[in-house]
Amino acid sequence: MLEDYFILEIHTxxxxxxxxxxxxxxxxxxxxxxxxxxxxxxxxxGQELCSKALQPGCxxxxxxxxxxxxxxxxxxxxMDSALELTxxxxxxxxxxxxxPKGSHASQARKFKSKRPRSNSDSFQEKDLExxxxxxxxxPFGAASSYLNLEKLGEGTYATVYKGISRINGQLVALxxxxxxxEEGVPFTAIREASLLKGLKHANIVLLxxxxxxxxxxxxVFEYMHTDLAQYMSEHPGGLHPHNVRLFMFQLLRGLAYxxxxxxxxxxxxxxxxxxxxxxxxxxxxxxxxRAKSIPSQTYSSEVVTLWYRPPDALLGATEYSSDLDIWGxxxxxxxxxxxxxxxxxxxxxxxxxxxxxxxxGVPTEDTWPGVSKLPNYNPEWFLLSKPESLQVVxxxxxxxxxxxxxxxxxxxxxxxxxxxxxxxxxxxxFSTLPAELRQLPDVExxxxxxxxxxxxxxxxxxxxxxxxxxxxxxxxCW
Amino acid sequence: MSVSPAAREELRLSFPPHPIPGASDxxxxxxxxxxxxxxxxxxxxxxxxxGTAPAGRSQRAAQPWPPPGLAEALTTLGLDGExxxxxxxxxxxxxxxxxxxxxxxxAVTAEMRALVVDWLVQVHEYLGLAGDTLYLAVHLLDSYLxxxxxxxxxxxxxxxxxxxxxxKVEESTRPEPASLCLLGAGSFSPAQLLRAERRLLxxxxxxxxxxxxxLCLGLxxxxxxxxxxxxxxxxxxxxxxxxxxxxxxxxPGRRAAAALxxxxxxxxxxxxxxxxxxxYSKAELGPIEPCMARAALRGPAPGRAxxxxxxxxxxxxxxxxxxxxxxxxxxxxPP
Numbered sequence: 001m002l003e004d005y006f007i008l009e010i011h012t013x014x015x016x017x018x019x020x021x022x023x024x025x026x027x028x029x030x031x032x033x034x035x036x037x038x039x040x041x042x043x044x045x046g047q048e049l050c051s052k053a054l055q056p057g058c059x060x061x062x063x064x065x066x067x068x069x070x071x072x073x074x075x076x077x078x079m080d081s082a083l084e085l086t087x088x089x090x091x092x093x094x095x096x097x098x099x100p101k102g103s104h105a106s107q108a109r110k111f112k113s114k115r116p117r118s119n120s121d122s123f124q125e126k127d128l129e130x131x132x133x134x135x136x137x138x139p140f141g142a143a144s145s146y147l148n149l150e151k152l153g154e155g156t157y158a159t160v161y162k163g164i165s166r167i168n169g170q171l172v173a174l175x176x177x178x179x180x181x182e183e184g185v186p187f188t189a190i191r192e193a194s195l196l197k198g199l200k201h202a203n204i205v206l207l208x209x210x211x212x213x214x215x216x217x218x219x220v221f222e223y224m225h226t227d228l229a230q231y232m233s234e235h236p237g238g239l240h241p242h243n244v245r246l247f248m249f250q251l252l253r254g255l256a257y258x259x260x261x262x263x264x265x266x267x268x269x270x271x272x273x274x275x276x277x278x279x280x281x282x283x284x285x286x287x288x289x290r291a292k293s294i295p296s297q298t299y300s301s302e303v304v305t306l307w308y309r310p311p312d313a314l315l316g317a318t319e320y321s322s323d324l325d326i327w328g329x330x331x332x333x334x335x336x337x338x339x340x341x342x343x344x345x346x347x348x349x350x351x352x353x354x355x356x357x358x359x360x361g362v363p364t365e366d367t368w369p370g371v372s373k374l375p376n377y378n379p380e381w382f383l384l385s386k387p388e389s390l391q392v393v394x395x396x397x398x399x400x401x402x403x404x405x406x407x408x409x410x411x412x413x414x415x416x417x418x419x420x421x422x423x424x425x426x427x428x429x430f431s432t433l434p435a436e437l438r439q440l441p442d443v444e445x446x447x448x449x450x451x452x453x454x455x456x457x458x459x460x461x462x463x464x465x466x467x468x469x470x471x472x473x474x475x476x477c478w
Numbered sequence: 479m480s481v482s483p484a485a486r487e488e489l490r491l492s493f494p495p496h497p498i499p500g501a502s503d504x505x506x507x508x509x510x511x512x513x514x515x516x517x518x519x520x521x522x523x524x525x526x527x528x529g530t531a532p533a534g535r536s537q538r539a540a541q542p543w544p545p546p547g548l549a550e551a552l553t554t555l556g557l558d559g560e561x562x563x564x565x566x567x568x569x570x571x572x573x574x575x576x577x578x579x580x581x582x583x584x585a586v587t588a589e590m591r592a593l594v595v596d597w598l599v600q601v602h603e604y605l606g607l608a609g610d611t612l613y614l615a616v617h618l619l620d621s622y623l624x625x626x627x628x629x630x631x632x633x634x635x636x637x638x639x640x641x642x643x644x645x646k647v648e649e650s651t652r653p654e655p656a657s658l659c660l661l662g663a664g665s666f667s668p669a670q671l672l673r674a675e676r677r678l679l680x681x682x683x684x685x686x687x688x689x690x691x692x693l694c695l696g697l698x699x700x701x702x703x704x705x706x707x708x709x710x711x712x713x714x715x716x717x718x719x720x721x722x723x724x725x726x727x728x729x730p731g732r733r734a735a736a737a738l739x740x741x742x743x744x745x746x747x748x749x750x751x752x753x754x755x756x757x758y759s760k761a762e763l764g765p766i767e768p769c770m771a772r773a774a775l776r777g778p779a780p781g782r783a784x785x786x787x788x789x790x791x792x793x794x795x796x797x798x799x800x801x802x803x804x805x806x807x808x809x810x811x812p813p
Contacts (some may be wrong), residue, residue, distance in 0.1 A: 184655065184672040185679060187646035194647065194686035212680040260566040322563065420563070 140209045146174060146220060157186040157287070162223060165208070171223035172208060176216055185217060188287030193219060195263060195286050196385040202445040203254030205274055205284040205291060224274035224282060228332070231275050235457040238339035241400050242455045243279065248333050249430055249437065250281040250446060255329060256421035258283070265289050268328030269308050270335065278447050279454035306352045307331065307341050311363075312415045314349050314356075316375030316415045323415040330410030337396040337403070339352075349376060360413050361387030368414035402429030508777055551700035571689045571697060572731040572757075575657035579727040585630045586623060588723040592782055594637040595619070595721050599784040601641060601661050607652055609713075613690035613730075615644035618678065620726035626681045632674075635666045639674035647686055691716055699758070703716035704738065710797050714742035714789045718773040719766075721782055728766055732758055744804050774801045781799065 010459060103349070138145040149162045152173065163174040177189045196207040209220035232239065239247075251273065265272075265283060272285040306314075310327030313320060331342050343355040353376070356365075362381045363371045371377060390408050391398035397407055406429045409419035419427070425438065436449050446452050582588060595616055602612045618640040628636050628755045638658050645652045655668040664676075695716055699709045716737040719725040723810070725733065735758045778786045789798035 181672075182655070183652070184642070184675045185646070187652060190643065190646045190679070190684070190686065193684040197684055198687050210684060212676065217676075217679075260563050261570055262563065262567045421565075 005077055012086065022131055022406055050272070052331075060119070074376060140167065141211055143211050143213055145209075146211075146218075148174060158190055163220075165220070170208075173221040173223050175219040175221060177218065179216065186458065189217065189219070191289060192286040195289050198261070199258065199263075201254060201257045201442045203250045203282050204257065205282045221284075224280075224284075225277045225283075226275050227271055228273040228275055228281070228336070229270035232270060232339065234337065236339055237398060237458075239290050239336045240395075240455050240457050241337065241403075243457065244333070245337045245430065245433065246279060246446065246454065247273075247275075247281050247336060248329075249425065249433060251283075251329055251332065252421045252424050253446075254281070254283045255322075255325050258289075258427060259325070259421055263289055264320075264322060265325050265328075268331060268332065269305055273332070277322075278445075280445050280447060306349065308345055309352065310415065311353060311356050311360075311413050312374070315371070317415075320415060323418040326410050326418045326421065329421070330407055330418075333403075333410065334394050334397065334407055336389075337400070340393050350378075354381075355382060356413075359388055359390070360411065363413045371414070376379075400429070402427060402431070423473070444461050483745075509544055530775050535785075547701060551697060552657050568697060571693050574694070574730040575689075576725040576729045577617075577624060578747060580624055582723055583623055583627050586628065586633060589725050589781075590630060590633060591619075591623070592721045594633050596782055596784045597634065598637050599639070599717070599788065600718070601658070603784070603788050604661065605657075607645065608648055609640070609692045610690050611644045611648040612717070613692055614648060614686070615641040616720045617688045617726070618643060618682065618686065619688065621682055621685075622678060634662060635670060635674050636678070637664055638666070639671060639678050642671060642675055643678060643686065689730065691730035691734040694731045695738060697733075698734055698738050702738065702742075706744070707795070707797075708738070708741045708745055711745060711801060712737040712797060714785070714794075714797050715770040715774060716741050717785050717789070719770055721773065721785065722769060724769070726768075732762055733766060736763040737770060739763055740767045740770055744801060771805055774798070775805050777802055 005369075029293075068432070145166050146163045147166060147177060149164060152160045152162050154160070155175075157180075158177050160177045161174040161176065162169070163172045165172050177186060180186060193207065196204070199369065200206075206222040208222060209217060211218040211220065226234075248269060263286075265286065265288075267285060267288040270284075272283065274282045276282075308328040308331045310320075310324055313324060335341050344350040346355060349442045361367075365372055372379070389404075389410070393406045394407075397404040406424060406427045409427075410424065412418045434449055434451065436453070437446055440446070440449070531602070548568055581593060598615060598619075599612065615637075619637055622636060622640070638661075642658060643654070644653070655671045657672060658667050659666060692713070695709070695712055699712065704712070712734075716734060719728075719737070720732060728736075773782075773788075776782065776786075778790075787800045788794070790796050
């Protein structure tokens with residue numbers, strides 16, 4: 001499928017006549033896809049870079065495990081076979097300024113990058129962005145307007161590549177949708193695109209463009225450097241309380257915006273919260289989002305992790321509204337502070353519920369009208385534990401003023417008791433943030449306000465002390 | 479949008495000869511666009527006017543928007559988790575835009591469109607889909623017809639592709655392409671359906687969000703505290719309007735308000751109506767109500783029977799039969 005994408009990309013390149021790059025792909029068709037996109041990106045990025053890159057072992061876009069081997073293999077094959085770059089006058093002349101930094105960057109990454117998406121990449125990419133001469137005339141919606149750089153990850157219905165826009169030089173994330181031959185376009189892709197089309201907010205991921213080709217469908221998103229799950233794994237043991245406050249404010253700001261429009265995200269988890277190198281947090285992955293409340297079949301499928309599911313949904317309630325997302329946001333809040341998921345390791349609904357009851361106490365008809373009528377309610381829970389104070393369970397909540405109160409308002413069993421995102425933004429917990437943040441227009445990021453910035457994470461300070469040579473670069477973010 | 483009582487009276491009197499573009503240029507075999515059909519409507523409408531037209535009615539701009547009692551209305555709709563956002567939701571749902579008023583493509587007449595939509599109504603009922611899905615499917619069909627040409631023999635394929643996409647947006651269980659092809663009596667293949675789906679998404683550029691008129695009707699009826707029977711009748715009138723090509727040019731909120739107002743006036747003798755909302759003036763609803771009433775009077779006309787038959791079932795209280803009876807009592811039977 002990916003192969004089709006590349007062939008198509010070349011085809012459209014030829015037709016659009018701007019970059020006159022003819023690439024003989026015939027002999028390489030037997031290769032795996034990563035080698036092909038390697039060749040293609042080389043072909044488009046210029047001859048000189050390409051000839052450098054083709055030296056064995058010299059450059060490889062990904063360096064881990066199997067991919068590295070396959071790339072190296074492809075390089076030798078590609079050298080032997082016909083990788084013909086004809087009529088490169090325009091392409092290479094427009095790319096010359098790229099070569100020194102570009103090839104250096106890709107070499108440097110070979111030694112450094114541990115993960116496909118690492119924060120340290122961003123600065124080299126900045127160089128790349130600045131030195132690339134962009135074509136203003138390239139159209140949106142055409143595959144030839146974007147270059148694939150590297151694979152970032154594979155989801156259930158899509159593969160995400162890092163790419164670069166040839167229209168304005170921005171880094172982008174290219175989500176290539178796999179077409180199901182039975183069902184057509186996946187329903188998650190349809191919902192995500194149609195909802196994101198109408199959402200313009202600094203804390204919602206931006207959908208730049210949609211590319212329709214005959215065989216594939218590609219969504220072009222703004223590129224974000226990492227996600228919250230990865231950020232937390234890079235900074236184990238809990239995040240800096242100041243940063244948690246900034247992340248939480250942005251999460252609630254994004255939620256308030258979509259809830260105002262009667263859209264539920266329904267799949268909040270750290271993996272779906274993208275983070276830029278500045279610290280901007282954006283909601284992403286609207287594949288399960290809905291424009292209103294609906295029956296539960298799509299929600300209770302296995303793809304949604306149990307850990308962030310509220311007790312009402314676990315009990316089998318089918319009518320839920322914005323309070324559904326608030327529970328997930330509350331879980332993420334405590335997880336950021338503590339550095340660990342709240343209710344990890346559970347495998348089924350009942351176990352998850354019992355974990356929740358062990359903290360909140362078992363709900364009764366007094367605390368939660370109608371709870372005993374829900375399908376998964378079990379009267380024997382009555383014998384279980386009494387509610388505990390949240391800071392007894394999660395000690396860091398007690399150390400930050402207002403944190404426990406906000407968390408307890410978000411983690412209420414009875415859905416109607418949960419605080420709304422709009423109310424939560426006005427909570428005392430956020431009173432230390434500048435007042436301007438509440439008057440920001442929708443599309444303005446928090447970090448446009450002077451003085452708002454992330455603080456370095458504790459473990460990052462230690463790490464940067466140990467590997468001294470790149471510290472000056474990192475001081476900009478964390 | 480304020481209309482003085484005198485002006486309203488004038489409008490009301492002038493609306494019998496009001497041209498109904500869809501009905502007249504479609505060459506409908508049912509020549510119902512004559513004043514004879516519209517005039518009788520005045521009776522219930524006029525009867526509703528004196529009691530329910532307070533002075534404030536004409537000052538819509540001065541009314542609180544959203545109207546009072548919205549949170550309670552949302553509670554009755556099972557949306558009580560949304561109190562905080564009730565106002566925004568109401569505005570965003572009711573402010574849904576109409577499609578631009580353009581003619582159908584040359585190859586497609588209003589009659590042909592009605593035939594396909596009528597078939598979609600049957601498929602929709604057979605598959606037991608949600609009400610919103612039908613309105614979204616028809617909305618997608620009308621949107622596509624405004625941006626791209628379609629050959630007449632592909633109109634049914636386009637219609638079913640619209641329903642297929644609407645299911646993916648709205649439904650939690652989606653019909654198999656093969657079963658849709660079966661319902662199409664083999665006039666298109668699953669592969670053709672999937673190609674049509676891609677073309678539809680590409681032409682519409684994924685702009686599929688449409689808070690259809692059914693959601694508006696639910697909100698308006700909850701606000702007006704209408705009886706279930708009135709809501710059912712209004713739902714019937716609303717669904718009849720999907721057959722009309724011109725309905726795409728009505729904002730979903732106005733369309734729902736017209737259906738509700740018509741249902742209220744038809745069932746006026748049963749009494750017990752809640753407060754008049756007055757969100758739309760008579761002049762705004764004027765062109766829509768007679769169109770729905772004509773469709774209800776038409777009954778099971780060939781090629782346009784699906785909605786009538788659907789609402790003639792006992793589980794829907796045979797409301798379409800009741801509607802035809804009550805409407806024809808106030809006007810002579812169709813020739």
